[in-house]
Amino acid sequence: MITVFIIxxxxxxxxxxxxxxxxxxxxxxxxxxxxxxxxxxxVLITILLISSYVEILYT
Structure with a gap:
């Protein structure tokens, strides 16, 4: 999952x-x-991507 998200x-x-x-x-x-x-x-896009990953991870 993490590799797909990183790509x-x-x-x-x-x-x-x-x-x-x-x-x-x-x-x-x-x-x-x-x-x-x-x-x-x-920086703003990186914050958005990290928050999206955390949301996907915990839902």
């Missing part, structure tokens, strides 16, 4: 990062702000 999580993070990159390009976010945008989105 799923990697796939989700990759897709979210590609969408974030598209957002940065489309909105013309300056290069110096892009790492902060990526870090914030990655």
């Amino acid at each position: 799923f999580s990697i796939f989700i993070l990759y897709n979210i990062n590609s969408m974030t990159n598209s957002l940065c390009i489309k909105r013309e976010i300056p290069e110096e702000r892009q790492p902060k945008v990526f870090r914030t989105i990655n």
Whole structure:
């Protein structure tokens, strides 16, 4: 179960990062702000994935 969820999580993070990159390009976010945008989105998505795993684990 955990291996499937880890593979799923990697796939989700990759897709979210590609969408974030598209957002940065489309909105013309300056290069110096892009790492902060990526870090914030990655942390939030990681929290969401961990909470989803815990919910699946305990239901």
